[in-house]
Amino acid sequence: MSSSASKKQSRKNAPGARLDPGWDHGIEIDSNKKQFQCKYCGITRAGGVYRLKHHLACTHTNVEPCPSVPEDVRTQMFDLLSASSEESRKKKQRVSTMYDLKEEEGEVKQQAKKCSMDNFVVRKSGGLNVRQTTINEKWKKQDRDEVCQIMARWFYTSAVPFNAVNSPLFPLMIRKLGEYGKGFKPPSYHEMRVTFLKKERKRTMNNFLVNSPAGTVFLSSVDTTDISKTAQKLFELLDGIVEKIGEDNVVQVITDNASNYKAAGKILMEKRKRLFWTPCAAHCIDLMLEDF
Incomplete structure (x- = not known):
């Protein structure tokens, strides 16, 4: 067997692999179709160990929650998903930072050609180039601090529990906002109360009503005026x-x-x-x- 094939098989989530902690609580039915069976409620779904962990963590993310999962297992799976989401966020942040640094280095080089400010931007110490913090970096950090402060203020004044930031949906929401870009119009009170609640109810019912196990939670919105x-x-x-x-x-x-x-x-x-x-x-x- 080639070394590349050996590495592919040894990956944590490779077909047939059992290295992910989620597999301690599920059975892989078909590795090609990524089908699993939950050891607690017995349902069979596609999506691999990632969706199995969401099923056990009861996050309602693209799969119905397990009605029979022990509390310690649910907590363990939720913590694993939160840690994975945070690691992914940090990785993207590192990539974004590297990209920004390259852009700034390019700007510094262009500026160096126009004026003799090399010693101000880059100096040598012990044979190594020591790069000073640029004004752009300081501005970007200040912008992030301002955004985070507004988000924190909303949490404080709206009595939102702090552990809401540990939800896998929280970084997903932030990522979607970033992908939309400037000009995003937030949902109105009516949209949150009626429009999107109806859509979420429909999505939830579609996920749950098909082979729904005992203990399923049903959402219902009724006008009782x-x-x-x-x-x-x-x-x-x-x-x-x-x-x-x-x-x-x-x-x-x-x-x-x-x-x-x-x-x-x-x-x-x-x-x-x-x-x-x-x-x-x-x-x-x-x-x-x-x-x-």
Whole structure:
């Protein structure tokens, strides 16, 4: 076997390889088609070990989450994906930095031909060229700091958890923004609440409804403007959703702690003996803090 063929086979994610930690929790069905089977829920999907790790980490990225994955395994896979995403980001940053340095070196050489400023830009120390920080580099760092500060301020003022930056979707969002370039118009309140929520619901349902395992989470967006104040109407709405999904597939219904929702929840439990209605803990805490 040639050395190149040996290196190809020894790669961590090469077909047939078992070096990636994700393979400890899945079975490779077809290496050519990159099909795997989850050891916990038994589903078979294509996409290789990368998609298997997203399945186990429950990230909802191009594959449904595993309903039976142990918590320690889910955390391990999430950390692996986050580390991989961060490593990829740093690699791209290094490549971008090298490209910027080459451009700046070219600008320095052009400037050196026009004026005798070589000693200011490059000096020799012990036989080695020591390159001073250019004004462009300082400006670029200042620009990045300004962007990061605005992002951090949005996190602080919107009460977004800091660990949101560890989500694999966070660097993906930043990359997509960068690829779009200047002039990007952010989504409006209506688009986030209606337009893109409907699209995400459709995508999620398409991923989950095909051979969906037990424990699947369903997203549903319903306009309750005309019925949210009436307990009976709310009960009919919730009861209809349970009927649509199937009573055997519903264990718990969670709403806020308003009196109309409490009444609707009690009526629902009287009819559906196998499910439980639970008030939202965050809403209960919010009400207590308002009383304080």
